[in-house]
Amino acid sequence: MSSLEIGFAGIVAMLGLLIIRIPIGVALAITSIGGIWLIRGERAALGALGSIPYDFSASWTLSAVPMFLLMGTIAQRSGMATTIFRAARVLIGFVPGGLAIATNFAAAGFAAVSGSTLATTAAMGRLALPEMLKHNYDKALATSVVAAAGTLGGLIPPSVAFVIYGWYAEQPVGKLLLAGIIPGLITAAIYCAMIYARVRRNPALAPMPDEPFSRDDKIRAILDVWPFPLIIAMIVIGIYTGLTTPTEAGAFAALLTLLVATLRGQMSVSVFLESLKDAARTTATLFFIVIGTVLFTKFLALSGVPRFIAGYIQDAAVDPLIVILAMTVFFLILGMFLEGIGVMLVSLPILLPIASAVGFDLIWFGVIVVKFVEIGLLTPPVGMNAFVVKSVAGDQVKLGTIFKGLTWFLVAETIIMTLLIAFPGLSLFLPNLMD
Numbered sequence: 108m109s110s111l112e113i114g115f116a117g118i119v120a121m122l123g124l125l126i127i128r129i130p131i132g133v134a135l136a137i138t139s140i141g142g143i144w145l146i147r148g149e150r151a152a153l154g155a156l157g158s159i160p161y162d163f164s165a166s167w168t169l170s171a172v173p174m175f176l177l178m179g180t181i182a183q184r185s186g187m188a189t190t191i192f193r194a195a196r197v198l199i200g201f202v203p204g205g206l207a208i209a210t211n212f213a214a215a216g217f218a219a220v221s222g223s224t225l226a227t228t229a230a231m232g233r234l235a236l237p238e239m240l241k242h243n244y245d246k247a248l249a250t251s252v253v254a255a256a257g258t259l260g261g262l263i264p265p266s267v268a269f270v271i272y273g274w275y276a277e278q279p280v281g282k283l284l285l286a287g288i289i290p291g292l293i294t295a296a297i298y299c300a301m302i303y304a305r306v307r308r309n310p311a312l313a314p315m316p317d318e319p320f321s322r323d324d325k326i327r328a329i330l331d332v333w334p335f336p337l338i339i340a341m342i343v344i345g346i347y348t349g350l351t352t353p354t355e356a357g358a359f360a361a362l363l364t365l366l367v368a369t370l371r372g373q374m375s376v377s378v379f380l381e382s383l384k385d386a387a388r389t390t391a392t393l394f395f396i397v398i399g400t401v402l403f404t405k406f407l408a409l410s411g412v413p414r415f416i417a418g419y420i421q422d423a424a425v426d427p428l429i430v431i432l433a434m435t436v437f438f439l440i441l442g443m444f445l446e447g448i449g450v451m452l453v454s455l456p457i458l459l460p461i462a463s464a465v466g467f468d469l470i471w472f473g474v475i476v477v478k479f480v481e482i483g484l485l486t487p488p489v490g491m492n493a494f495v496v497k498s499v500a501g502d503q504v505k506l507g508t509i510f511k512g513l514t515w516f517l518v519a520e521t522i523i524m525t526l527l528i529a530f531p532g533l534s535l536f537l538p539n540l541m542d
Contacts (some may be wrong), residue, residue: 108145110146110409110410110411111410111411111412111415113142113145113146113410114142114406114407114409114410114411114412115410115412116379117139117141117142117406117407117410118407118412118457120138120141121134121135121138121453121510124137124138125453126330129503130397131396131449131452131453132395132396132398132399133225133399134399135396135400135402135403135452135453136156136398136399136403137403138403138406139155139399139402139403139405139406140152140155140156140402140406142406142409142410143155143402143405143406143409143536145328146406146409146410147409153186155402155405156402158216159398159401159402159405159443160398161243163394163397163398163401164394164398166274169270169271169274169351169394169397170354171270171280171353171354171356171357172263172267172270172360172390172393173264173266173386173387173390174354174358174360174385175266175270175357176267176361176385176389176390177267177361177382177383178265178357178361178451179226179363179386180226180358180381180382180383180385180386180389181364181365181368181374181378181379181382182217182364182368182377182482183226183229183382183385184381184382184385185368185373185378185382186373187217187335187367187368187372187373189234189334190331191213191216191217191332191335192209192210192213192217192231192234192235193328193331194212194213194328194329194331194332195209195212195213195216196209196213196238197320197324197325197328197515198325198328198329199212201314201315201320202303203303203306203307203310203311203313204248204302204303204305204306204312204313205315206235206238206239206242206244206313207244207248207249207252207302207306207313208237208288208299208302208303209235209294210231210235210239210252210253210256211252211256211298211299211302212295212299213231213234213235213256214227214228214231214253214257214259214260214295215256215259215263215291215295216332216335217231217260219231224257224258224259224260224261224481224484224492226260227256227257227259227260227493228253228254228256228257228260228492228496229257229495229499230515231253231256231257231365232253232495232496232499232500233499235249235252236249236250236251236253236496236499236500239252239313240503242313242314243314244312244313244314245311245312245313245512246504246508246512247508247509247512248302248305248312248313248512249512250493250497250500250504250508250509250512251511251512251513251515251516252298252302252459252494252512252516253496253499254484254485254490254492254495254496254509254513254516255485255492255513255519256292256298256300256480257293257294257484257492257495258484258485258492259291259294261287261477261480262287262288262290262291262294262477262478262481263287263288263291263292263339263476264285264287264288264339264343264346264355265284265342265357265360266283266284266287266352266477267393267448268448268451268477268480269283269284269286269287269473269477270283270284270353271393271397271448271449271451271452272396272455272473272476272477273473274280275397275400275452275455275459276455276459276469276472276473278469278470278473279470279538279541280353281346281347281352281353281541281542282470282538283470283473283474283538284342284343284346284353285343285346285347285537285538285540285541286470286471286473286534286535286537286538287474287477287534288343288473288537289534289537290474290523290527290533291484292533293523293527293533294520294523295524297448297519297523298304298516298519300517301516301518301519305515308499312395322383334363334367334448335498337363338360338363338367341356341359341360341363342356342357342359342360344483345359347537347540347541349541363432364378391533396400396448396452397451397452399452399454400453400455400456403453403456404456406422407456409458411456412457413456413459413460413461414460416457416460416461418462425468427465427467428528429527430461430462430465431475434458434461434475434479435479435524437451437454437458438476438479438480438482438483439479439482439483439486440456441453441454448480449474450479450480450483450524451477451480454476455476458476459472463536468531468535470534470535470538471531471535474527474534475524475527475528475534478520478523479524480525480526482517482520482524485513485517486513486517487510487521490510490513493506493509493510493513494506496509497509497539
């Protein structure tokens with residue numbers, strides 16, 4: 108077999124291992140080491156296995172990941188999500204579909220201090236879902252808004268997905284974090300507009316709660332949440348002005364989150380230790396997967412597959428829109444079998460050379476990739492966010508009901524993606540201000 112044939116065979120073998128539920132990191136590593144062995148021999152394969160994990164783990168850029176994760180675990184364990192949801196309910200719960208819209212805004216707020224899609228979904232599920240069901244909200248609407256709003260965690264900084272993408276694509280992480288702000292706000296706004304329009308048309312979906320809140324209640328709610336916009340503003344301003352690197356911004360934000368939780372009486376030794384354990388566990392899992400991805404990239408580079416595909420696309424002068432549509436199908440299929448970060452890491456070694464060959468701006472492409480990854484968390488049969496909500500709801504709601512409700516959000520995502528693809532400036536406006 109030629110190197111090119113080994114490369115394509117390796118891709119098929121890797122996908123086959125994933126289908127039979129082999130862990131992503133293991134599937135990538137096995138395929139990569141075997142492929143390098145066939146192409147370059149035993150010494151090259153063992154050399155890659157010995158050097159690549161260290162070189163990856165020693166990367167300064169990726170030290171932002173545990174910092175953002177620690178910030179998120181402290182916020183989650185200390186109960187900050189409760190404060191954010193309570194404030195959103197008090198301030199906007201009076202509009203049609205108010206609890207669902209409050210859930211959406213609360214998820215955006217918590218996403219900004221957690222950086223994790225699944226953590227945001229789980230937190231909002233525990234807080235918002237019981238409230239909506241208690242007020243007789245339609246089960247499909249109540250569960251789907253929790254699942255969909257959780258995807259904001261991948262876009263609004265801090266975002267672990269953007270840090271990993273930036274490291275892999277060799278793009279400025281600071282610019283990527285800023286690039287996610289406007290798309291994240293657009294996503295939240297379109298979600299809210301869709302919920303509002305549906306409830307206005309059919310008020311039975313979301314009965315108005317009989318909970319009059321006084322002016323004092325609203326002032327108290329605003330005072331309760333003021334630290335969170337401050338934390339996010341400091342991250343964004345620090346990165347935008349160049350005063351801090353993403354790692355420094357993440358470390359400072361984690362420290363600030365810890366101080367806020369302590370001053371509010373929401374922090375204890377046990378909560379802090381559990382936060383450290385959660386952050387360490389998630390960091391180790393992510394790094395194991397990314398090491399497998401780096402090995403896979405090395406294997407594909409030796410085989411010549413990315414160069415072959417990129418050359419074919421350039422020679423055929425394929426329309427960039429066709430490339431985007433093909434990537435859409437690719438991401439949706441992978442999203443049926445893998446969780447978010449796994450989808451991104453499996454796809455980047457193949458798709459990034461294609462994006463470069465077509466001439467896509469790689470900052471803009473990073474936003475598109477993260478959006479596709481988040482959409483994959485909502486699509487059946489393995490939409491991870493739907494399963495997280497199901498685990499919180501228990502026997503109260505069937506999984507099919509959640510996916511039925513998510514259909515409306517997938518329609519909204521079609522509109523959002525059309526805007527982001529048609530108008531790249533929506534993603535690039537803030538990053539370009541750094542130049």
